[in-house]
Amino acid sequence: MTGQDPAQDAVVIDTSKPHPARMYDWYLGGKDNYPVDEEMGRQMLALDPRVPVMARVNRAFMHRATRWLAHNGVRQFLDIGTGIPTEPNLHQIAQRITPEARVVYCDNDPIVLAHAAALLRSTPEGATEYLQADVRDPAAIVEGARKVLDFSRPVALSLVALLHFVSDEDGAHDLVGRLLSExxxxxxxxxxxxxxxxxxxxxxxxxxxxxxAGVTLALRSREEFARFFDGLDLVDPGVEVVHKWHPELGEPVPGQDDGVIPGYGAVGRKG
Structure with a gap:
């Protein structure tokens, strides 16, 4: 982990409204959240008690996808919307398979930055860095990531449980397209x-x-989700309910089979 930009140290954590990264931390049983996050989390639980299972299922998907990518030769990862570090993190999964893997994390919640320097430790052969940036500013993300990643070689762009917080009005599909174009x-x-x-x-x-509460939730259908992969070659089995994507690559999450987990996952390759 390299040093942070001094400008990043001046950010202030807004505890007046819930933040998805901190709510996610609460669902996972973490301590890095505030009463406003817990309150909204409890309201979500009242609507659907499977929300914590959904959070764990998404994280388990990230683990399985990272293993698949590392075993298939990917050595660079750009993880946007990384959330508060919870072991094992993406870089730990990747570097156990390929110690030279280079990983850049990115999130827009300052509390993530507060923990990143202490928790995101790379192997000596690889690299791990954290950027304080928002997915709605892809140019800033690419500029920062280029300092660690070689954009002439393949990169795995990870957007796990993120884009449902970005509306069509905010150009969710265009943002993904701009990132992939780089x-x-x-x-x-x-x-x-x-x-x-x-x-x-x-x-x-x-x-x-x-x-x-000031949080966008843009839920999308299977067809709308699949649009993010237009022009890419989908890795088998294509778009799938999250916990059914290559389940052999990880351990099942308790409760994941109690009805349908309302989310999709997929991995696509740029030709």
């Missing part, structure tokens, strides 16, 4: 995304509650 042939897009396909009433209520 990556060379042989790179990958790794994504999971919540959906209302299976729980329309609960999902509509959750969207309204989060909207009232």
């Amino acid at each position: 990556l060379p042939s042989g790179s990958y897009l790794v994504m999971t995304h919540a959906t209302a396909d299976f729980t329309p009433e609960e999902s509509a209520a959750a969207t309204e509650k989060l909207k009232a």
Whole structure:
């Protein structure tokens, strides 16, 4: 982990409204969240008690996808919307398989920065860095990532449980397209995304509650999610319910089979 930009140290944590990264931490049983995050988390639980399982299922998908990519020759990872570090992190999964892997994490919540320097430790052969930036500013992300990653070689772009917080009005598909346009042939897009396909009433209520708290929740259908992979070659089995994507690459999450987990996952290769 290299030194941080002094400008990043001046950021202030806003505890007046919930933040997805801190809510996710609360769902996972972490301590790096605030009462406002717990309160909104409990409201989400009242609507759908499977939310903590969904959080763990998304993280388990990231572990499996990272293993698959590392075993298939990927040595560079750009993880946007990384959330508060929870072991094992992406770089630990990748570097156990290929110690020379280079990983750049990116998130827009200052509390993530507060923990990144202490927790995101790389192997001596590889590299791990953290950027304080928002997915809505892809130019800044690419500029920072280029200091660690070689953009002439394949990069795995990881957007796990992130894009459902970016609306179509904010140009979610264009943002993904702009990020992919900077990556060379042989790179990958790794994504999971919540959906209302299976729980329309609960999902509509959750969207309204989060909207009232200042958090966007843009749930997308299977077809809308698949659009993010237009022009890419989908890794088998293609778009799948999250916990059914290559389950052999990891341990099952307790509770994941209690009904359908309302989210999709996929990995696509840029030709």
